[in-house]
Structure formats: C-alpha cells, structure tokens
Amino acid sequence: MAMSQIKEESAPAASAEFESAVSVKNITKNYGDVEALRDMSLEFPRGQLTSLLGPSGCGKTTLLKIIAGLLEPTSGTVEVGGKEVTDPGPDRAFVFQDFALLPWASVIRNVAFGLEMRGVAASEREAIAEKYIKDVGLAGFENAYPHELSGGMRQRVGLARALSVDADVLLMDEPFSAVDEQTRRKFQEDLLALVQNENKTFLFVTHSIEEAVYVSDQIAILLPRPSRVSEIIRPSSFRNKGVDNIRRDPEYLDIVDEIWASLRSYVE
Amino acid sequence: MILFGYRLPGMSSLLVWGLLWEIVGQSGLTFFVPPLSEVTATLFSIIGTAAFQKALFETAYAFLVGVASAILIGIPVGILMGKSRLLDELLLPWVNVFLSAPLTALVPVLMVLFGFGMKSIIITTALFAIWIIILNSRAGVRQINRSLVEMAHSFGASPVDAFFKIYFWAALPEILGGVRIGIIRAVKGVIIGQLLISIVGFGALFELYSANFLMGHFWAVLIVLFALAFTISEFLAYLERRVAYYAAKR
Numbered sequence: 001m002a003m004s005q006i007k008e009e010s011a012p013a014a015s016a017e018f019e020s021a022v023s024v025k026n027i028t029k030n031y032g033d034v035e036a037l038r039d040m041s042l043e044f045p046r047g048q049l050t051s052l053l054g055p056s057g058c059g060k061t062t063l064l065k066i067i068a069g070l071l072e073p074t075s076g077t078v079e080v081g082g083k084e085v086t087d088p089g090p091d092r093a094f095v096f097q098d099f100a101l102l103p104w105a106s107v108i109r110n111v112a113f114g115l116e117m118r119g120v121a122a123s124e125r126e127a128i129a130e131k132y133i134k135d136v137g138l139a140g141f142e143n144a145y146p147h148e149l150s151g152g153m154r155q156r157v158g159l160a161r162a163l164s165v166d167a168d169v170l171l172m173d174e175p176f177s178a179v180d181e182q183t184r185r186k187f188q189e190d191l192l193a194l195v196q197n198e199n200k201t202f203l204f205v206t207h208s209i210e211e212a213v214y215v216s217d218q219i220a221i222l223l224p225r226p227s228r229v230s231e232i233i234r235p236s237s238f239r240n241k242g243v244d245n246i247r248r249d250p251e252y253l254d255i256v257d258e259i260w261a262s263l264r265s266y267v268e
Numbered sequence: 269m270i271l272f273g274y275r276l277p278g279m280s281s282l283l284v285w286g287l288l289w290e291i292v293g294q295s296g297l298t299f300f301v302p303p304l305s306e307v308t309a310t311l312f313s314i315i316g317t318a319a320f321q322k323a324l325f326e327t328a329y330a331f332l333v334g335v336a337s338a339i340l341i342g343i344p345v346g347i348l349m350g351k352s353r354l355l356d357e358l359l360l361p362w363v364n365v366f367l368s369a370p371l372t373a374l375v376p377v378l379m380v381l382f383g384f385g386m387k388s389i390i391i392t393t394a395l396f397a398i399w400i401i402i403l404n405s406r407a408g409v410r411q412i413n414r415s416l417v418e419m420a421h422s423f424g425a426s427p428v429d430a431f432f433k434i435y436f437w438a439a440l441p442e443i444l445g446g447v448r449i450g451i452i453r454a455v456k457g458v459i460i461g462q463l464l465i466s467i468v469g470f471g472a473l474f475e476l477y478s479a480n481f482l483m484g485h486f487w488a489v490l491i492v493l494f495a496l497a498f499t500i501s502e503f504l505a506y507l508e509r510r511v512a513y514y515a516a517k518r
C-alpha cells in the first residue's frame with residue numbers, strides 16, 4: 001500500500017525529517033476535576049497542514065487554545081518556531097469555532113480588527129481587509145453587520161480576519177463547520193491552494209473524516225478524554241494528483257475507511 | 269392608535285387629560301387645581317422672568333454637573349467591577365446598599381458636610397444617579413461573550429484596547445439603559461436637593477409659590493420640569509434604540 005503510516009511509537013523519529021513550526025510537549029490540561037488533555041506531545045511540520053480529528057469533547061479546542069496562548073496548560077510546554085510561548089503573539093492567528101465577531105462592527109472593521117490591534121493605519125488595513133473579504137467571497141458585504149449575515153458568511157469573516165494578519169501559524173477551529181457543502185468543498189480546495197502557495201503552517205480541527213483526509217498532510221487522531229494522540233497518519237501519494245482526483249484515489253478511500261474503523265469504537 | 273379610521277399622532281391622549289384638567293379647573297372644585305389655560309398663561313408670563321431663568325440655569329447647572337460626574341465615574345467603576353473579581357467583592361455590597369437606600373435622608377447630612385449651596389445639590393444629584401449606572405455597566409460587562417475577549421487577546425489587544433474596543437461596546441446597551449434610569453433619578457435628586465435646601469433654583473421658587481398659594485405658578489414650573497425630564501429620557505431611549513441592532517445578538 002502506498003501509504004506511509006506512522007504509529008504513535010515511531011512518531012518522534014519520523015517527524016525529525018521535518019522542521020517543526022509548532023511542537024507540543026507533554027501537555028496536560030485539567031479543568032478542575034476534568035482531565036481534558038493528558039501528557040500530549042505532537043509535532044506540527046512547517047508549511048504543512050495538520051488536522052486534529054477526534055470525538056466531540058476530546059480537547060481539540062483546548063489544545064488549539066493552549067497553542068494560541070489563550071489557555072495555560074497545567075503542565076508541559078508549547079514551542080512555536082523553536083521558542084517557548086505562553087502568550088498570544090503575532091506569529092499565530094486563530095479562527096474561532098463560534099466566529100467571535102464584534103456584533104457592533106461592520107464586516108470590514110471585523111476583518112481589519114487584528115491589523116488595528118497591530119497599529120496598522122486605517123487606510124492601509126482597510127485595503128488589506130478588502131482583499132481578504134474578496135478572497136473569502138464576501139465582496140459587497142464590507143459594510144454589512146454580522147447579524148445580517150448567515151452562519152457560513154460569519155465564519156468566512158472570521159477566516160478573513162485570521163488570514164489578514166499574515167501570521168505564520170493558522171489555528172483553525174472547525175472553520176468550515178457552518179458553511180454549506182458546496183462552499184465547503186470550494187473552501188477545501190482553496191485551503192489546499194493556500195497551503196501550497198503560502199509558507200504557512202495550518203492546524204486544522206474538523207469533525208469530518210473525509211475533510212481531514214482531503215486537506216491534510218498529517219492527521220492526528222485523538223482519543224476521548226483524557227486525550228492523547230492515538231495515531232498519526234500521513235497521506236502521501238494523492239496530494240499531487242490534482243484536487244479533482246483526490247476523492248477517487250484508492251489511498252484516500254483506504255485512509256478514510258481506516259480512520260472510521262478506529263474511531264467507530266468510540267461512537268458505539 | 270386608530271380612532272374612527274383616523275391614525276392619531278403619538279400622545280394624543282394628552283389632549284384628553286388636558287381637557288379633563290381644564291374642566292376640573294373651571295368647575296372651581298379646589299383652589300389646588302387652577303384651569304390648564306390659566307396655568308399655561310402663567311407659564312408664558314413667568315418664563316421670561318429673571319427669577320425663573322435663574323432657577324432654570326441653576327438647576328440645569330447642578331443637574332449637568334451631577335449627571336456628568338455620575339456618568340464619568342460610574343461607567344468606568346462599573347466596567348472595572350465587572351472585570352475584576354476583587355473590586356467586585358469590595359464594592360458590590362455598597363453599591364447595592366446605596367441603590368436601595370432612601371437617599372433623601374442623606375441630604376441633610378450632605379448639607380452639613382458641604383454647606384447649604386450648589387455643591388450639596390450637585391452631590392445629591394450625582395448620588396441619585398450613579399448607583400444604577402455602576403450596576404448596569406457591571407451587568408453589561410458580565411454578560412460579555414468570553415470568546416470576544418479571547419479573540420481580542422489573541423490578536424494582541426492591550427488592556428486599554430480591550431477596555432475601549434471590546435468591553436465598552438459590548439456593555440453599551442446596558443450602560444445606556446443605566447444612564448437613562450440614572451438620569452431620571454437625577455431629576456429627582458436635583459429637585460429633592462433644591463427642595464430640602466430651598467434657597468437655590470426651583471426649590472426657592474417652589475417655596476415662594478406654595479407659601480403664597482400661587483398654584484398657577486406652581487403647576488407651571490412643574491410642567492416645565494416634567495417636560496424637561498421627559499425629553500431627556502426620550503432622547504436616551506432613542507440612543508438605546510440606536511444600539512439595539514446588536515444588543516439582542518451578542
């Protein structure tokens with residue numbers, strides 16, 4: 001089978017081939033009595049997209065927020081670009097699961113918010129924001145307010161905001177969960193192009209096995225609470241066959257089946 | 269309201285009440301209620317007098333200074349209480365006590381402390397308004413969506429940025445509601461203060477009119493005060509409607 005699959009034991013050795021943009025080392029996170037993450041270690045290769053896949057409530061958002069510097073781990077460290085981080089920084093941008101848009105601000109002001117916080121002048125940040133609004137397909141809605149948009153459109157505003165600050169690492173918490181299937185497929189293709197063209201590292205949370213396999217260079221399967229990495233899968237052969245052929249590729253289908261087989265036990 | 273197929277303009281019912289007032293007044297039932305027409309005539313005759321204008325000016329001055337201090341102190345204190353657990357524990361009991369306390373009883377104490385003049389009236393006004401402003405600003409901050417705060421933090425917002433660009437706006441609908449109620453209470457405060465001290469502003473006028481049984485004058489001044497309070501309150505309600513578009517969707 002043309003598939004390089006790395007079980008947990010051999011993961012550190014294999015990831016040594018890559019330069020890690022983000023490395024998570026022995027992270028444990030407790031919320032009071034609830035043990036969300038236990039001794040989790042994971043490497044995120046630079047310039048690649050890593051998906052976190054796991055049952056609901058297994059701690060994916062928690063892990064992403066710890067990497068973002070928004071939550072403090074109970075123990076363990078996070079390194080971004082080789083340096084330990086404990087606070088948010090301009091090297092990372094977050095796409096929130098619940099969008100987190102300012103309800104009193106127009107789309108363009110929302111998208112420009114990150115730039116505004118970085119002290120970019122008004123005219124410049126609006127020009128940048130406009131570009132990304134167009135990129136996510138919201139041209140014409142610059143002056144609309146979040147409550148006038150559908151869920152999927154709001155999600156795209158959050159996406160545009162994260163893209164506009166041009167961070168090295170993008171932390172995306174279910175960024176496509178509220179868009180319709182057609183838009184979702186379009187976004188998946190766009191995301192692949194983005195990963196190809198920009199030298200950014202993507203951390204991507206999703207509930208969809210197909211989506212994870214479709215967009216990822218590396219898939220980390222997480223176990224239910226207390227969460228650890230159960231398996232790391234690196235699809236290898238179909239990435240360069242063109243976006244239209246991926247879903248027909250035998251390796252793609254095999255991996256989807258295999259992930260389903262290993263997650264199925266937790267659903268039943 | 270629609271009557272006999274005609275759409276009546278807002279507050280048409282006032283006409284009915286005005287008419288009733290006129291009838292009661294004309295009937296001579298009690299000296300306490302002179303006819304509305306007489307009150308209106310008195311209103312126009314005293315509005316130009318120096319005594320009235322001085323009273324109006326003094327009242328407006330005390331009111332504006334009192335309200336402005338209540339707002340400028342109340343909003344930041346409320347927001348900080350909403351943000352800081354410690355500050356909240358320290359101040360909340362006092363705010364609640366003063367909110368429900370009969371402040372009128374405090375006015376004599378204030379007079380002893382600050383003298384029989386403008387200063388006491390300003391402080392009375394501020395004391396009537398400030399507690400509800402604090403409490404509402406606090407409530408506004410506490411209902412804020414946590415993920416907005418996280419979002420601002422993740423994009424590197426400084427505490428000052430977070431205060432002015434997140435907390436203030438997120439709490440604005442509640443803040444405006446608090447300011448509106450605070451101002452209505454301040455109207456009471458400024459009048460009660462003047463009445464108890466009764467040598468300044470409308471307090472002095474009321475004293476003069478009621479001592480001389482000038483009921484027409486008394487009602488005329490009262491109408492002016494009611495109209496002013498109502499206008500201010502309506503203006504704030506208008507501001508509240510301006511932010512209503514996001515108040516329900518935070």
Ligand SMILES: Nc1ncnc2c1ncn2[C@@H]1O[C@H](COP(=O)(O)OP(=O)(O)OP(=O)(O)O)[C@@H](O)[C@H]1O
Pocket residue numbers: 031034036055056057058059060061062063097225
């Ligand atoms: N603030 C909190 N206080 C207490 N427990 C929390 C808190 N946040 C999360 N948890 C718990 O930690 C666990 C992991 O939560 P998290 O939000 O990271 O899950 P998730 O994998 O993102 O789930 P989903 O896929 O549904 O978004 C959950 O069981 C949740 O109950």
Ligand SMILES: [Mg+2]
Pocket residue numbers: 060061062097173
């Ligand atoms: Mg989540």
